Amino acid sequence: xxxxxxxxxxxxxxxxxxxxxxxxxxxxxxxxxxxxxxxxxxxxxxxxxxxxxxxxxxxxxxxxxxxxxxxxxxxxxxxxxxxxxxxxxxxxxxxxxxxxxxxxxxxxxxxxxxxxxxxxxxxxxxxxxxxxxxxxxxxxxxxxxxxxxxxxxxxxxxxxxxxxxxxxxxxxxxxxxxxxxxxxxxxxxxxxxxxxxxxxxxxxxxxxxxxxxxxxxxxxxxxxxxxxxxxxxxxxxxxxxxxxxxxxxxxxxxxxxxxxxxxxxxxxxxxxxxxxxxxxxxxxxxxxxxxxxxxxxxxxxxxxxxxxxxxxxxxxxxxxxxxxxxxxxxxxxxxxxxxxxxxxxxxxxxxxxxxxxxxxxxxxxxxxxxxxxxxxxxxxxxxxxx
Ligand SMILES: *Cc1c(COP(=O)(O)O)cnc(C)c1O
Numbered sequence: 001x002x003x004x005x006x007x008x009x010x011x012x013x014x015x016x017x018x019x020x021x022x023x024x025x026x027x028x029x030x031x032x033x034x035x036x037x038x039x040x041x042x043x044x045x046x047x048x049x050x051x052x053x054x055x056x057x058x059x060x061x062x063x064x065x066x067x068x069x070x071x072x073x074x075x076x077x078x079x080x081x082x083x084x085x086x087x088x089x090x091x092x093x094x095x096x097x098x099x100x101x102x103x104x105x106x107x108x109x110x111x112x113x114x115x116x117x118x119x120x121x122x123x124x125x126x127x128x129x130x131x132x133x134x135x136x137x138x139x140x141x142x143x144x145x146x147x148x149x150x151x152x153x154x155x156x157x158x159x160x161x162x163x164x165x166x167x168x169x170x171x172x173x174x175x176x177x178x179x180x181x182x183x184x185x186x187x188x189x190x191x192x193x194x195x196x197x198x199x200x201x202x203x204x205x206x207x208x209x210x211x212x213x214x215x216x217x218x219x220x221x222x223x224x225x226x227x228x229x230x231x232x233x234x235x236x237x238x239x240x241x242x243x244x245x246x247x248x249x250x251x252x253x254x255x256x257x258x259x260x261x262x263x264x265x266x267x268x269x270x271x272x273x274x275x276x277x278x279x280x281x282x283x284x285x286x287x288x289x290x291x292x293x294x295x296x297x298x299x300x301x302x303x304x305x306x307x308x309x310x311x312x313x314x315x316x317x318x319x320x321x322x323x324x325x326x327x328x329x330x331x332x333x334x335x336x337x338x339x340x341x342x343x344x345x346x347x348x349x350x351x352x353x354x355x356x357x358x359x360x361x362x363x364x365x366x367x368x369x370x371x372x373x374x375x376x377x378x379x380x381x382x383x384x385x386x
Contacts, residue, residue, distance in 0.1 A: 002369050003322040004358045005297065008185040008263065018253045023247075031250035034195065039357055040259055043172030044163075045180070045199035047206035050245040050253075051213060054159045054183030054196035058086035058129070060212055060243060061155045061198055064205040067092055075129040075157075077329040077349045079117045079156040083131055084330045085158050095125070096331055098346045100285040104300070104356075106130050107348070108142045109150070115150045127153040127178075132161040132171060134326070134358075135267075135284055135295035140166050140176035159183035160297035163264040164191060167291045172199045179205060184249075189263055189295050190256035208238070216240035262272070266363040267296035270370055272369035274299055274359070277374045281381055298373045299361040301377075306355045308384070313357055315380050321373055323356045 020031060036048040041242070051057045062073065073087040074254055088095040097114055099108040111128070119126045128147070130138040138156075147154050147258040154177040158164070162182045164171040172180045179200045184192040202204055211218060216238040224235055246252075275285055284303040288294055304311050316323045329349045331341035343350065358372055 001320055001322055002360045002365070002373070003153045003187075003362075004008075004324045004360050005187040005362045006364075007191045008259070009191075010259075012013045013252055013255050014028050016255045019247050020251045025247050027244065027246035027248075029247040031247040031254065032245055035245075035250040035253045035257075038254060039172070039182075039197055041175075042257060043170045043199050045174050046201040047199065047203070048201075049198040049206065049213060050250060051196050051198065051208045051243045051328060052245055052249075053194055054157070054181050055082040055086070056241075056243040057181040057183075058082055058155070058157060059089055059197040060209045061181055061205075062086045062090035062092065062127075063212060064154050064179065064200075064208045065127055066156075066208070071124065071127075071130060071318075072118075072125040073127045073155075074111075074125040076131055077331045077346050078104065078133065078327050079131045079157065079330060080159070080327060080351055081330055082159075083129060084336070087129070090097045094127075096341070096346055096349075097128075098348045101348055103133075103136060103289075104286055104302075105133050105138045106137060106350055107231065108139060108146070111143075112146060115146060119150065124150055125152050127256045128157060129155045129187065130161070131157040132164060132210070133242075134286060134300055135161045135164050135297035136288055137161060137166040137171055137292055137294075139289070144176040147274060153178045156180040159185075159188060159196070161295050162188070163260050163295040164192075165293035173200055174201045178202060184256075187269075187297075189297055190246065190253065190260055192253040192256070195245050195249045195253065197245075211238050212240035213243040214227055214240060215242060236309070263363050264295045267361055268294070270361050270365055271296045271299050273367070273370055274301075274361075274374065275336050277371075278377060281377060296361055300326065300356050300358050302352065303357070305356045306351075308380075309355050309357070310378050312377070314355070316359070316373075317374060319376050321360060321376065323360070325353065325356060326358050327353060327355050 023044045025236040039048040070089045072093045074095050097111045156177050158171050184195040216236045219234045
């Protein structure tokens with residue numbers, strides 16, 4: 001089956017995981033710290049915390065900011081539920097900023113307007129979570145400017161975008177942000193089956209997240225508040241949970257990371273092929289600015305005629321092309337409606353979700369299969385011309 005995205009696993013991935021299976025440690029062994037170091041090196045960040053999912057990572061990021069209960073964090077609605085859930089789970093309040101009509105990421109101009117209104121009402125957010133949709137980064141310089149003016153922290157939900165670049169820096173470098181979170185779910189750029197990691201350059205955040213990942217427990221002698229009673233001794237310093245990544249996952253991650261440049265390059269080549277061959281079809285593509293490299297976790301087409309959306313979606317699915325929709329607006333899910341969000345709150349996000357389709361893109365998608373997708377789209381639109 002041709003899916004919208006999937007993992008690329010080779011024999012060396014399998015070998016590396018098997019080696020861990022035969023070793024002394026399946027979890028809390030040597031592989032996780034090695035993986036974390038390699039992520040730091042890859043992204044040029046100071047610290048990395050590997051976790052069991054990006055959802056866990058986003059939650060830890062929110063907690064690390066240590067805001068007050070009911071403080072606001074703003075984010076976007078055209079994302080996965082975890083992007084907003086982490087805010088509420090951390091005891092904060094959520095609100096949404098609408099997206100840009102051309103790049104489908106958080107709209108900087110709408111954010112600026114919303115901030116100036118919020119300032120008058122003394123309801124400014126303490127943090128913003130941006131999502132680099134499909135791998136395309138939000139402009140970090142413009143965002144940083146606003147964060148200085150309005151004093152909010154920046155969390156990057158980079159679930160789609162390990163390997164992406166802005167202004168020649170890798171996403172995850174945290175040059176213009178406080179904390180960045182990656183996902184290693186199999187549909188993302190590299191995989192650890194389930195898993196994710198957090199990067200930051202802030203030592204305080206790092207130490208908080210390390211503690212919370214492990215039920216608030218530290219075995220670091222230098223951190224003890226009371227007398228070290230012996231080699232069995234440890235202390236719990238905060239609340240936490242088990243958010244740990246295991247060594248099987250880390251071994252897979254280490255090997256996957258070796259291939260990331262190839263993965264991103266292949267995805268870019270496929271995107272280029274789609275853009276070229278589909279350019280005369282009444283579709284819009286995500287606008288990518290000059291200073292940005294997308295990892296192309298997704299290739300999204302947006303129909304100019306919304307009325308054909310469901311028909312094209314079903315047509316491709318009925319031809320065994322497992323397309324998908326990224327995303328149903330978060331604020332329109334029954335849960336978010338139950339806390340007060342409603343239709344027409346975010347017109348661009350809503351319009352986007354009724355016209356976007358993610359078509360297949362992954363490193364092993366052959367040219368034959370790319371062209372099969374392209375031909376089907378041509379055929380679908382041809383049937384309307386008569
Ligand atoms: C996949 C995804 C997540 C969650 O990642 P998990 O590792 O599955 O928890 C969060 N945000 C976005 C935008 C995602 O695409």
